[in-house]
Amino acid sequence: MTDLFIPVIAGTTRQARKSIHAAKLVAEVGNKIDGIKTLLVDPLDFNIKYDGNDESNKDPRYSKITKKADGFFIVLPEYNHGYPGGLKKLLDSELKNYIHKPVAFGGASAGPWGGVRAIESLVPIVREMGMVATFTDVQFPFIGKIFDEKGKLQDNAYIGRIEKAFKELIWMTKALKWGRKNLESEYH
Numbered sequence: 001m002t003d004l005f006i007p008v009i010a011g012t013t014r015q016a017r018k019s020i021h022a023a024k025l026v027a028e029v030g031n032k033i034d035g036i037k038t039l040l041v042d043p044l045d046f047n048i049k050y051d052g053n054d055e056s057n058k059d060p061r062y063s064k065i066t067k068k069a070d071g072f073f074i075v076l077p078e079y080n081h082g083y084p085g086g087l088k089k090l091l092d093s094e095l096k097n098y099i100h101k102p103v104a105f106g107g108a109s110a111g112p113w114g115g116v117r118a119i120e121s122l123v124p125i126v127r128e129m130g131m132v133a134t135f136t137d138v139q140f141p142f143i144g145k146i147f148d149e150k151g152k153l154q155d156n157a158y159i160g161r162i163e164k165a166f167k168e169l170i171w172m173t174k175a176l177k178w179g180r181k182n183l184e185s186e187y188h
Contacts, residue, residue: 004070004173006030006166009041011076011118013086018143019108019115021151023075026106026138029162030073036170038073041065043090053095062090066097071173072131073165075106077143078118087122091129099130099187100180102172104165106138114139130187132176136168 008030010023023040030038046059076083091098103126107115116139123133138161140146146155153159 003035003037004170004177005037005039005068006071006073006169006173007039007041007065007069009072009074009087009090010043011074011087012079012084013043014077014084017077018110018147019075019077019140021147021153022106022108022138022140022143024151025147025153025158026073026075026162029159030166033163033166033170036166039065043086046090048089048093051089051092053093058093063094063097066094069097069101070177071102071104071169072098073104073106073169074122074126075108076115076118076122078107078109078113078115081117081121083118083122083125088125091125095129096187098126100176100185101131102134102169102176103131104134104136104138104169106140106162106165108140108143110142110144112141114141132172134165134168134172136165138162138165 008027010020027038027040046062050057105119107119109115
């Protein structure tokens with residue numbers, strides 16, 4: 001059986017972003033799980049200039065990743081009770097490659113909520129894009145205390161939390177992958 005391909009999307013292009021440490025950790029933990037392969041998708045590595053999914057606004061490298069993906073894990077910071085605009089721009093650049101694919105979330109914040117409000121505000125967006133959200137989010141509250149200045153994890157309990165989120169995401173990924181291959185849909 002081929003490994004499931006689950007890209008981990010970092011949710012911001014902000015220069016002082018601390019959530020990138022969480023995204024890197026999620027990708028690292030995912031790559032240690034038998035049967036899956038992850039790839040850290042950093043929005044800074046892609047050229048998405050405008051809003052929308054016009055052909056001229058697609059980055060072929062991101063299109064290739066989303067087409068190949070069996071599911072997604074988005075790690076996003078919370079900015080002013082919402083998700084970053086750069087993440088929305090990246091997600092909007094593709095639509096058809098998301099249909100009937102699951103997505104798990106990791107939320108990060110400088111305060112006590114761990115990105116909960118950002119995740120809650122993004123769920124209706126990914127639903128509209130045809131994705132299916134899992135229910136096992138990982139929160140990274142007070143992210144400046146979870147990772148040191150160099151991005152080293154300070155609390156190993158997060159590894160188990162990430163593994164739990166992946167467990168549900170893998171189940172959803174297998175179920176939806178089977179459905180995409182075996183069930184008729186006007187979208188495939």
